[in-house]
Amino acid sequence: xxxxxxxxxxxxxIILFGVGFALVLLNNNLIKxxxxxxxxxxxxxxxxxxxxxxxxxxxxxxxxxxxSASAYINxxxxxxxxxxxxxxxxxTAFALSLVVKIYENYGTVELxxxxxxxxx
Amino acid sequence: xxxxxxxFLTMILIGILLSGVSELPKFAAEKNPxxxxxxxxxxxxxxxxxxxxxxxxxxxxxxxxxDTFVEASVLFTxxxxxxxxxxxxxxxxxxxxxxxxxxxxxxxxRLIIPFIQIFGIYIILFGHLSPGGGFAGGTxxxxxxxxxxLSNNPINYDKxxxxxxxxxxxxxxxxxxxxxxxxxxxxxxxHLGFHNPPLGTLxxxxxxxxxxxxNILVGMVVAITMYFFFSxxxxxEI
Numbered sequence: 001x002x003x004x005x006x007x008x009x010x011x012x013x014i015i016l017f018g019v020g021f022a023l024v025l026l027n028n029n030l031i032k033x034x035x036x037x038x039x040x041x042x043x044x045x046x047x048x049x050x051x052x053x054x055x056x057x058x059x060x061x062x063x064x065x066x067x068s069a070s071a072y073i074n075x076x077x078x079x080x081x082x083x084x085x086x087x088x089x090x091x092t093a094f095a096l097s098l099v100v101k102i103y104e105n106y107g108t109v110e111l112x113x114x115x116x117x118x119x120x
Numbered sequence: 121x122x123x124x125x126x127x128f129l130t131m132i133l134i135g136i137l138l139s140g141v142s143e144l145p146k147f148a149a150e151k152n153p154x155x156x157x158x159x160x161x162x163x164x165x166x167x168x169x170x171x172x173x174x175x176x177x178x179x180x181x182x183x184x185x186x187d188t189f190v191e192a193s194v195l196f197t198x199x200x201x202x203x204x205x206x207x208x209x210x211x212x213x214x215x216x217x218x219x220x221x222x223x224x225x226x227x228x229x230r231l232i233i234p235f236i237q238i239f240g241i242y243i244i245l246f247g248h249l250s251p252g253g254g255f256a257g258g259t260x261x262x263x264x265x266x267x268x269x270l271s272n273n274p275i276n277y278d279k280x281x282x283x284x285x286x287x288x289x290x291x292x293x294x295x296x297x298x299x300x301x302x303x304x305x306x307x308x309x310x311h312l313g314f315h316n317p318p319l320g321t322l323x324x325x326x327x328x329x330x331x332x333x334x335n336i337l338v339g340m341v342v343a344i345t346m347y348f349f350f351s352x353x354x355x356x357e358i
Binding site: 001004078087 | 131137138162180198255
């Protein structure tokens, strides 16, 4: 319990992941499911970028004179998560375009009504 | 019944993940396993080897430039897929749909759009000297194009942002990025010793070798992607 309170960034990210996961499972509306998927992506970015922080150091941008390597935070997690953010935007755009086509075909975005249409 | 089972499943998943979080090393400690020789090499040798004062830009556009290339191609693939799904290729009449004429929106956006674009171009060009880079500046440029598309009646304005020009710019940007970084890769990897772009002095805009052209190309790709997403979802055509 003490370890969870010390790493409060990672604990918050995991709880946010659970919230997004429950949104995907519990909702009937297709657009709300896509919002839940987006929340799960954001929580993973928070979890990974929080790994790079070192207490008391400054951002990895050199202003003036360059200090030694122990005066900056870790630049690597921020650089890696740029790719992740772009991938999240791309999958959200593709999923939303499919929802537009489903709405044109069935006239509704509620999942139980769509399965009822497909049964008969 | 299904809702209770879904909540129960989420609780079990969160419990397993939280038991993993409790084993993690302490947050923001100095002796983390993530602080190793890779990080010290990037910070100490980064400005000399890449010529960028922003170390994160030096990493994503010089040390790990192929990572950024594949990420730009993921964005490109998403644009192509959304065009295939949503764009109407047969001729559609332009008078369908309701467009709300608003004089205030048109006049104010005519005043504001140049300033937004100058801000976006500034962030792209100074990507290796201060926080920013191609992705952030490209998003701001794309937002200015969206404002232009929102405030003008599609019947009235002669199409400045037309589909053939923009799609050719997009493909040319991706191909040029591949050629520039492929040249640097083959040159360095096979030890051919051809001419490398000069690094320049630290702190100038024209410095850092290939970082400035790559930033501009990435910014262009992201701006055109933002405008395509808006136009396809809003109007069904570009």
